Amino acid sequence: MIFNEERETMSEVEREALQLNFLKNTLKRVYENNAYYKNALNRVGVKPEDVRSLKDIQKLPFLTKKDIRDNYPTGLFAAPQEEIVRYHASSGTSGKPTIAAYTKNDIDMWAEVIARSIVAAGGRKSGIMHNAYGYGLFTGGLGLHHGGEKLGMTTIPVSTGNTARQILVIQDMKPDVICATPSYALHLAEVMEAKGIDTRETSLKYGIFGAETWSEEVRTLLEEKFAIKAVDIYGLTEVVGPGVAIECMEAQDGLHVQEDHFFVEVIDPDTLEVLPEGEYGELVFTSLTKEASPVIRYRTGDISAIHRGKCKCGRTTVRMSRTKGRVDDMLIIKGVNVFPSEVERSLLQVSELSPNYQLHLSKNGHVDHVELYVEICEEVYRETNESLDHEEIHSVKQKVQSVIRNECFINIPVNIVEPKTLPRSEGKAVRIIDESMQTANLK
Incomplete structure (x- = not known):
């Protein structure tokens, strides 16, 4: 099923014509109504009328998180x-949060792309x-909420x-869709199993x-735990919130970008x-x-790739790969570039561990130092008489070191560490602990 056949199954010619028209309107709007954008466009010598094709978007300057914070709040x-x-x-x-503003039309558009997303997910x-994203200033809760109501679903605003x-609520109200961060969903499963x-x-x-x-390994874990189809949703507060892109449950092979509302590029960050x-x-x-708060060529910091071609679900929109990390989250460990998601994927191959882990960063003089903290699963812990000095624990440790190395x-x-030692999250999981930053903040 597709929520908006006309927009989600457009031909390439139709889509590009629509995008170009919308882009021209947006450029005219920001040039006439926003001093920052007008000055930025003037600096590169581009007026809205100079954009005559989608390729001309490359003439426009980038917007960064720093630019947004420098122009805080409005x-x-x-x-x-x-x-x-x-x-x-x-x-x-x-730093300061990034503020997003919405007109009535913006809220309606957001509800539309979320409704599309929920249908794509099943x-x-x-x-x-069951909406377990946080309500309030965070975009997750209200974003999914309005999309559910736009679709006509019964929406339970459980929050975090x-x-x-x-x-x-899950036992009594019997929802068929759950919306949450993957780390909180795993925590939910852990508590349910304990009960x-x-x-x-x-x-x-x-x-x-x-x-x-x-990671894909976390997807497999969620699907096995709950006997569900698990799909990835993508969005940013700066752009609109969740709903910028969504996987379809038929393919689970890349996230469909809502191209009639968002134009996507992939650049070399250097x-x-x-x-x-x-x-x-x-x-x-x-x-x-x-x-209310449009963005022009906003550099997200997220690492991904895009590919085109009709999906088996019937949608023709461009698909972005699942993000593999962030430019600023990438760790350089002894000259090797590593994303936390790659560590996670490796750890989930070790059945003796729980899905929870943390990477602790510190400084040894001028040398970066990284340590990995992982939890032994409860069953193994009980079998070793609740001793971390047991021979089997040492064997698991060697197994972890081997898989990370390979x-x-x-x-x-x-x-x-012992089961349930690492902190659980009711929102986004904290996987990287920068101890050098914490020390600096205490001084």
Whole structure:
């Protein structure tokens, strides 16, 4: 099933004509209504009327997170205050948050792309959606909520936290779709299992997971735990929120970008050159219909690739690969570039571990130091009489070191800790702990 056949199955010619028209309108809007964009376009000698084809978008300057923060809070708005009906903010951990504004048309557009996303994931009008994303300034909760209602689903605004209540709602209200961060969904399964609840016997059939990078191995784990189809959803507060792209449950092979509202490019983060289809680089998005706070060539920092071709689900929209990490999350360990998602993929090959891990970064003089912390699973821990000094624990540690060396090409210290020792998250999982930054903040 496809929510909007006309827009999601367009021919390439139809799509490009629509995108170009929307792009021209957006450029005219920001040039006439926003001083930052007008000055930025003037600096590169481009006027809105100079953009005559989609390829001309490459003449436009990039927008960065720093630009957004430098113009905090309202310096990138392109709508008057009386037209703005809502604000949201990023969940970023450093510096000022990025503020997104929405007109009534923006909210309607957002609900539309989320409704499309829920249908792509398997949701239907007659279904019930358990929404465990956070409500409030974070875009996840309200974004999925409005999309569910746009589709006509019964939408349960559970939000994050209170895991006991979440379990009760799943048991009693019998939703068929769950929306959450993958790390929280795994935590939910862990608590249910501890209560003796068979997670495969719930009413859930589909899961929409996002807001953090997760691997194919985590997908397999979620699907096995809950007996569901698990799909990845992508979005950014700066662009609109979740719903920019979504996997379809038929293929689970790349996320369909809602191209009638968002134009996507992939660039080399060093040279800033646009990369050809299939090559991995930094995702860049331009909003084509956003009114209140549009973005022009926004550098997301996310690493992905794009590819075209009709999907077996029937959609013709461009698909982006699942993000493999962020430009600023990439670790350089003894000269080797490593993304946390690659570490996660490797660890999930070790059946004696729980899915929870952390990478601790520190400085030894001027030398970077990285240590890995992983949890032994409860069954193995009980078999070793709850002793981390047991011979079997040492064997697991060697197994972890071997798989990290073979898969990620690095040798790092591995620390095995007791079950449920590492912190759980009710939102985005924290996988990297920079101890040198924490020390600096204490001074």
